[in-house]
Amino acid sequence: xxxxxxxxxxxxxxxxxxxxxxxxxxxxxxxxxxxxxxxxxxxxxxxxxxxxxxxxxxxxxxxxxxxxxxxxxxxxxxxxxxxxxxxxxxxxxxxxxxxxxxxxxxxxxxxxxxxxxxxxxxxxxxxxxxxxxxxxxxxxxxxxxxxxxxxxxxxxxxxxxxxxxxxxxxxxxxxxxxxxxxxxxxxxxxxxxxxxxxxxxxxxxxxxxxxxxxxxxxxxxxxxxxxxxxxxxxxxxxxxxxxxxxxxxxxxxxxxxxxxxxxxxxxxxxxxxxxxxxxxxxxxxxxxxxxxxxxxxxxxxxxxxxxxxxxxxxxxxxxxxxxxxxxxxxxxxxxxxxxxxxxxxxxxxxxxxxxxxxxxxxxxxxxxxxxxxxxxxxxxxxxxxxxxxxxxxxxxxxxxxxxxxxxxxxxxxxxxxxxxxxxxxxxxxxxxxxxxxxxxxxxxxxxxxxxxxxxxxxxxxxxxxxxxxxxxxxxxxxxxxxxxxxxxxxxxxxxxxxxxxxxxxxxxxxxxxxxxxxxxxxxxxxxxxxxxxxxxxxxxxxxxxxxxxxxxxxxxxxxxxxxxxxxxxxxxxxxxxxxxxxxx
Numbered sequence: 322x323x324x325x326x327x328x329x330x331x332x333x334x335x336x337x338x339x340x341x342x343x344x345x346x347x348x349x350x351x352x353x354x355x356x357x358x359x360x361x362x363x364x365x366x367x368x369x370x371x372x373x374x375x376x377x378x379x380x381x382x383x384x385x386x387x388x389x390x391x392x393x394x395x396x397x398x399x400x401x402x403x404x405x406x407x408x409x410x411x412x413x414x415x416x417x418x419x420x421x422x423x424x425x426x427x428x429x430x431x432x433x434x435x436x437x438x439x440x441x442x443x444x445x446x447x448x449x450x451x452x453x454x455x456x457x458x459x460x461x462x463x464x465x466x467x468x469x470x471x472x473x474x475x476x477x478x479x480x481x482x483x484x485x486x487x488x489x490x491x492x493x494x495x496x497x498x499x500x501x502x503x504x505x506x507x508x509x510x511x512x513x514x515x516x517x518x519x520x521x522x523x524x525x526x527x528x529x530x531x532x533x534x535x536x537x538x539x540x541x542x543x544x545x546x547x548x549x550x551x552x553x554x555x556x557x558x559x560x561x562x563x564x565x566x567x568x569x570x571x572x573x574x575x576x577x578x579x580x581x582x583x584x585x586x587x588x589x590x591x592x593x594x595x596x597x598x599x600x601x602x603x604x605x606x607x608x609x610x611x612x613x614x615x616x617x618x619x620x621x622x623x624x625x626x627x628x629x630x631x632x633x634x635x636x637x638x639x640x641x642x643x644x645x646x647x648x649x650x651x652x653x654x655x656x657x658x659x660x661x662x663x664x665x666x667x668x669x670x671x672x673x674x675x676x677x678x679x680x681x682x683x684x685x686x687x688x689x690x691x692x693x694x695x696x697x698x699x700x701x702x703x704x705x706x707x708x709x710x711x712x713x714x715x716x717x718x719x720x721x722x723x724x725x726x727x728x729x730x731x732x733x734x735x736x737x738x739x740x741x742x743x744x745x746x747x748x749x750x751x752x753x754x755x756x757x758x759x760x761x762x763x764x765x766x767x768x769x770x771x772x773x774x775x776x777x778x779x780x781x782x783x784x785x786x787x788x789x790x791x792x793x794x795x796x797x798x799x800x801x802x803x804x805x806x807x808x809x810x811x812x813x814x815x816x817x818x819x820x821x822x823x824x825x826x827x828x829x830x831x832x833x834x835x836x837x838x839x840x841x842x843x844x845x846x847x848x849x850x851x852x853x854x855x856x857x858x859x860x861x862x863x864x865x866x867x868x869x870x871x872x873x874x875x876x877x878x879x880x881x882x883x884x885x886x887x888x889x890x891x892x893x894x895x896x897x898x899x900x901x902x903x904x905x
Contacts (some may be wrong), residue, residue, distance in 0.1 A: 361389070362518065366525045375402075375533040376419070382496075382526045383421030390519055391498035397466060398486075398494035398530070400431050405488050405534045411436065412444055415466075415494060420589035423499060440465045444492045446486050466497050478502030480509040482516060484523040487566030488531030496523050497767055528771075543603045544569050547578075549608040551766075555583045558591045559841035560656025560775045564745030566767040567754065570717065578605035578647070579715040579766035580613050584620040587847065587884045587891040589775060589839055591657055592620045595713040595768050596649035597668065599690070608645045612637065612691070616651070623886045626651040626664035627698040629893070630691065632770055637692035646690040650713055654705060656775045657839070661705040664698050666691050669716050669730065673684070674748075676708030678739040682730055707774035710741060717763030719755070729755065746770035779806075779840040787827035787850075795823040795836055799846070802838055811844060811896055814877045822848040822892050825856060844896045845880070852890040853854060 364437055372378050379396050400416035400675030403409035415432040434440050439462045463472045463481055477803035480500040486493045498519055500509035511519070548567070555563045565581050578598025585591055594616055598605045616634045619629045629651050637647060648668035654661045663671070664682065667690035670682045683703070689696040705711070712733075732755050740751055748769040756765075785791045796816040802814045802881045819836065826834045829852035839845045856871055874881050879896035 322396065339749050342403050358514070358518065362521060367520055369522065369525045370529045370532075372529075372809040373533055373536040375530060375537065376527070378529045378533050379419035379875060382529075383419060386498065386522065387421045390515060390522075391422075392501045393420070393499040394642060395420050395423065395467065395497040395499070396486075397432060397497070402534060403491060404538065405491060405493075405531050406538070409491060410440065410853065412492060418494075428430070432468075438465070440495075443483060444495060446485055464497060466695040473582040475499075476502055478509055479512055482511045484526040486523055486530060487742070488534070490531075493527055493530050493534075496526065500550060508864060522828070537712055540901070543606060547606040547609070550583060550613065551580055552582060556585050556591075558585045558656075559589055559839075561591055561654055561773040562593075562745050562773065562781055563593075564749050564767075564769045566749045567766070567872060568717075568753075568765040572613055578645075579610035579764045580609050581615055581713070581766045581768040582616065582619055583768065583770075584621065585884050586623055586653065587849075587893070588837070589841075589845070591654050591656075591770075593652040593711070593713060593770055594620075594649065595668070595715060596647055596691075597715040597717075597768055598645055598647045598765070600645055605645060608637075608640060608647065611640065612649075616649075621884065623759070623884065625700055626653055626662055627700040630664050630666045630688070630698040634691045634694060634698075638694050640692075648690050648716075650685075650709070652713070654711075654770065654772065656773065657777075658778055659704060659706050659772075659774050660702055661772075662700050662702045664688070664700045666698060668788055669714065669719065669726070671711050671713045672734055672737050673703070674710045674712075674737055674741045675706070676706055676741055678741045680734050680737040680740070682734055687901070688845065704773045709743060710743070710748055710769065710771045712748060713739065713770075714752065715764070715766045717765040718752060718767065720763070721757060724757070726834055733857065738865070743771075744773045754756060775839065775841060781838040783836045784833040785823065785827075785836055787830040787832070789827075789836065791827050792820045792823045798836065803844075806840055808840075808844065808898065810899055815844065815846065815896065818874045818877055819846060819848070820892055821873055822846075822894075825870050826850040826852075826892070829854065840898075843898055845893060846895075847891050847893040849886060849889060849891040852891060855883045855885065856892060 336855050346733060358478045368381045368385055369378065370428070379659055382396065383394055384557060395417060396419040398418045399412045400414045401407075414434055415551045416430070432440070434444065443462055454455075462483060466483065479502060482498040484496045484498070488494055498511070500511065502512070522786040547569075550567075551567055555565055557563060563583055567579070572615060578600065580594075580596050582594040583591055584594070594610070598609045598612070612633060615633055616629065619632050624632070630649060633649065649666045650663065650671060652661055652663040663685060665685040666688045670685055672680055673683055674680045685701055686699045716726065719733050720726040721729070736751060737748070737753050740748055744752060746769075748771070749767045752767060781798075783795075783798055785795060796819055799819045800812045800816050803809065803815055823834060823836065826848050827850075830850035832851045834845070835849040837847045837849075874894055879897055881892075881894035883890055883892045
């Protein structure tokens with residue numbers, strides 16, 4: 322008798338169930354039994370609705386029904402899982418998604434739903450007598466749900482109860498409850514109280530499944546939105562190798578606002594950014610997208626890192642969402658100088674791995690999160706010699722439910738000790754090894770940079786006075802350097818383009834003009850002046866002596882462009898080195 326069945330740990334209290342009481346018998350304890358049944362239904366309903374995950378919802382359904390109401394159950398859901406916000410049409414097939422107390426149907430695959438058949442009618446039934454008591458000795462609906470072979474293996478006296486699982490608008494599947502024969506081979510059965518209890522809980526289960534499917538769809542949309550706002554591929558500037566990782570949080574944690582980015586800057590420098598918008602919502606992802614776009618715009622102005630954070634702070638305040646603060650680390654790496662300049666806005670400190678393998682958490686002024694307002698940020702300049710590496714990350718990597726932030730930071734630092742020989746991809750993988758299994762509620766963003774640097778012998782740099790004879794001197798300097806590098810085949814075009822850019826620069830400059838040549842896998846030339854006006858190509862008239870310089874550069878160079886630099890600008894062009902051998 323089920324009066325003596327004890328529920329599993331964490332189960333709702335078992336319901337005293339009397340099978341087939343003698344007709345006309347009155348139980349003096351009916352009020353107490355009714356109270357117990359109501360308490361059971363309340364506890365069971367709350368447990369069924371306690372998760373937003375479909376698998377967990379069905380697992381909870383099995384725990385509240387087995388063994389209290391039935392000895393076993395099988396849950397079949399529509400295949401494929403429907404979009405509950407749209408009308409998917411009539412069900413075409415069911416798939417066994419969960420079983421409890423039985424192996425029946427676990428590997429039975431997909432059950433087709435014939436139009437107008439018993440299974441389709443049972444799925445769509447919404448009448449008060451929705452539960453269907455099945456005869457296990459015959460085929461029909463039982464065979465369609467479990468398969469004829471599985472039904473044939475059921476012992477005589479087994480009772481089956483089929484209940485449709487309905488969402489808010491559509492049918493989602495079927496719940497099949499199984500009672501094995503009583504001791505002595507007597508037949509099992511579901512009395513009206515049992516069927517009413519099962520029907521009530523099936524209604525809760527259908528709505529909980531509907532909610533879980535809706536949440537899953539919303540989570541997927543939000544996750545797709547966030548991923549679309551993150552860079553799929555990072556630029557690979559010369560002198561540094563970059564890699565990234567992004568891991569979304571658990572579905573129960575919703576979408577977060579972590580981001581990463583790298584932005585090429587003039588002078589072969591690169592900006593490295595990681596940030597984290599506080600909170601977990603679709604709004605957090607939207608704020609993240611706005612801040613990332615603002616950071617890219619500010620990086621294009623070549624502002625110092627602390628100035629970038631200051632303007633991001635102003636931008637966050639203009640968004641009008643004070644409860645969506647953000648932390649951020651902004652770093653600029655110069656591969657020629659072998660230095661990195663970093664500013665921090667309340668973010669976890671990066672880990673710097675030296676060429677000797679030593680690792681340390683950078684001691685940066687912490688600053689306040691972006692969006693607080695009225696806070697000064699400061700930049701710190703540090704050596705970043707060739708062979709060193711740096712990992713920027715968000716707090717989801719080092720802080721979990723069971724591990725405090727300080728412990729996670731030290732664990733990460735120790736894990737990266739001696740990781741200087743690893744590439745950036747391997748550095749990310751090594752960092753992720755500190756994550757405990759099944760304990761990640763927050764999303765994680767990683768940005769790893771391996772600093773290779775650019776050797777001094779591959780760089781030539783000059784300050785040139787803005788005089789009329791300066792373009793000729795610039796041509797000679799560029800030609801001499803290219804011949805020294807073994808790039809004679811580039812001399813003619815390079816001299817012509819250098820002459821045009823320097824001529825244009827001294828026309829507007831009030832201070833010395835800079836000329837820099839950098840040899841990597843290509844040749845890059847940069848001409849800088851103190852005028853903020855960016856040059857624009859235009860069509861020169863037949864009688865005009867000016868206006869053709871940039872057209873010549875655009876025709877001769879593989880790539881060219883202009884970037885503001887502080888109060889001035891840099892105009893640059895690039896040439897492929899070509900097949901000729903290069904002497905080093």
